[in-house]
Amino acid sequence: MPAKGVLLVEMAGVVVAGGGVIGTAIAWRAAVAGLDVVLVDPADGQAASLVAAGMLAPVSEALFGEGALLRLNLLALRRFGSFAAELEEATGHQVGLRREGTLAVAYDPGDYAALIRLTAFRRSAGLDAEELDSQACRKLEPFLAPDVRGGVLFADDWSVDNRRYAAALGEAAGSAKVRSVRDRVLEVRVRDGRARGVRLAGGGDIDAARVVVAAGCWSGTVGGVPDALRAVIRPVKGQLLRLRHPAGVPPVIGHTIRAIVRGTDVYLVPRADGELIVGATSEERGPDQTVTAGAVHDLLHDAMSVLPVTSELILAETCAGLRPGTPDNGPVLGRCGPDGLLLVAGHYRNGILMSPVTADAAVALLAGQVPAPEWEPFTPARFTAEAGSR
Numbered sequence: 001m002p003a004k005g006v007l008l009v010e011m012a013g014v015v016v017a018g019g020g021v022i023g024t025a026i027a028w029r030a031a032v033a034g035l036d037v038v039l040v041d042p043a044d045g046q047a048a049s050l051v052a053a054g055m056l057a058p059v060s061e062a063l064f065g066e067g068a069l070l071r072l073n074l075l076a077l078r079r080f081g082s083f084a085a086e087l088e089e090a091t092g093h094q095v096g097l098r099r100e101g102t103l104a105v106a107y108d109p110g111d112y113a114a115l116i117r118l119t120a121f122r123r124s125a126g127l128d129a130e131e132l133d134s135q136a137c138r139k140l141e142p143f144l145a146p147d148v149r150g151g152v153l154f155a156d157d158w159s160v161d162n163r164r165y166a167a168a169l170g171e172a173a174g175s176a177k178v179r180s181v182r183d184r185v186l187e188v189r190v191r192d193g194r195a196r197g198v199r200l201a202g203g204g205d206i207d208a209a210r211v212v213v214a215a216g217c218w219s220g221t222v223g224g225v226p227d228a229l230r231a232v233i234r235p236v237k238g239q240l241l242r243l244r245h246p247a248g249v250p251p252v253i254g255h256t257i258r259a260i261v262r263g264t265d266v267y268l269v270p271r272a273d274g275e276l277i278v279g280a281t282s283e284e285r286g287p288d289q290t291v292t293a294g295a296v297h298d299l300l301h302d303a304m305s306v307l308p309v310t311s312e313l314i315l316a317e318t319c320a321g322l323r324p325g326t327p328d329n330g331p332v333l334g335r336c337g338p339d340g341l342l343l344v345a346g347h348y349r350n351g352i353l354m355s356p357v358t359a360d361a362a363v364a365l366l367a368g369q370v371p372a373p374e375w376e377p378f379t380p381a382r383f384t385a386e387a388g389s390r
C-alpha cells in the first residue's frame, strides 16, 4: 500500500471510502462486475470488522420488534455460503466457516424464563429451535457447567473467522484490480449536484463519478453525506476477548454457546485453529476504544460460570471495537445527497453476516438495478423523510 499522503491515484470509476468488510466486499464485487474501483482507508487498525466475533447468527440474534432485520439477516445467511466459497476459490484461503449451530443456555431460573420467552418469539417467526434440558445440553457440550439450567439449540446459525474472512476479501479485491489508497476521505466533492470524487486528508483529490461511503461508524464524519444522515450512525462499543489453549489444541466446544448468566449475555465462539472468542459488551460511550478491567472481569466471570474450563486457557488478546449502530438497529443502504453518492453503513451487530448481501445490493445500485426486496425497509430515506417531517 502507498504511504499516507502520497496520492498515486487521481481517477476512478468508483471510489469506496472505508476498507472494513463492508467497503472491501463492495470493492471486490464491483471490480468483478467490471468497474474501475479505488478503495480508500487509513488502515489504522480501528475497523470493527477485525474485532468482531464472526457469528453468522440470524436465528439466535433475532429480537422482538426486528422482523424486517430478521428477513434481511436470513437472506444474508442464505447468501454467505456461496460468497465464501467464491472467496476461498479466488484466494486459495479458507475463511473458517462453521455450520454447527448455536447452543443457547441459561444459568438460573430467571435466565431460563427469558430464554424460553425469546424462543417462543423466534418459533412464532418460523425459526427452528429445539429445547433441551440440562442433561441434553451437556450431552451436546460435555464441558458445560452442571448448574446450567437448560438450553435451546438453534441449529441454523453459522460462524466465520472474521479476521481470515477480512484478509481474504482484501486479497480478492487486490486480485480483481481494486486499487488501495491508504488515507482518510475528508469529503465527497460535488459539482452541479453530482458527486465528482473525494478529497483526501493527506492532500489531493480522486475524481470519480460515483462514491460509496462505507466507513462503518465513521460514515457520518465524511463531508458531503447529508446532515440528516450524519447523526444517524453512532459508535456502539463492544469489548471482546480471545483465549487459547496452552497446547494449541482446538477449543473444547463445537457449537457457538450463547449464555444468559444472571440476566447478562455472554457468547463463546470456537475457531478451528484453537481460538475461543468471548464477547461482548455493548456500551454507549462514543468513540472510546479502551479495554477496561471491569469488562474483562465480567466477560471471564460469565464465561467461566457456564464453561468452567475457560479458566485454564491463555488470555491471548483483549480488544474493543465500534459497531456502527442506527436508531432502529438496521443498516442504511442507498442513494442520498448528490447524484452518484451511495451510503452503505450502520450494520451494527451483523455486519460480517450481511457483508455479502450488502455487496450484492451496492453493486446492483451502481449498475442502476434494484436490490433484493429485503433491502426496501433500509434505505436512507427512512431517516431523511422523518427529519423532513418534523
Ligand SMILES: Cc1cc2nc3c(=O)[nH]c(=O)nc-3n(C[C@H](O)[C@H](O)[C@H](O)COP(=O)(O)OP(=O)(O)OC[C@H]3O[C@@H](n4cnc5c(N)ncnc54)[C@H](O)[C@@H]3O)c2cc1C
Residues within 6 Å of the ligand: 017, 018, 019, 020, 021, 022, 023, 040, 041, 042, 043, 044, 045, 046, 047, 048, 049, 050, 051, 052, 053, 054, 055, 056, 183, 184, 185, 186, 214, 215, 216, 217, 218, 219, 221, 222, 237, 238, 239, 240, 279, 280, 281, 320, 321, 322, 323, 324, 345, 346, 347, 348, 349, 350, 351, 352, 353, 354
Ligand atoms: C465486539 C463486536 C462483536 C461483533 N460481533 C459480530 C458478529 O459476531 N457477527 C457480525 O456479523 N457482526 C459482528 N459485529 C459487527 C461487525 O463487526 C460490524 O457490523 C462490521 O464490522 C461493520 O463493518 P464496516 O466495514 O461497516 O465497518 P468497520 O469494520 O468499522 O470498517 C470501517 C472502515 O472505515 C475506515 N474509515 C473510517 N473513516 C474513514 C474515512 N473518512 N475515509 C476512509 N475510510 C475510513 C476505518 O479505518 C475502517 O477500516 C461485532 C462488532 C463488535 C464491535
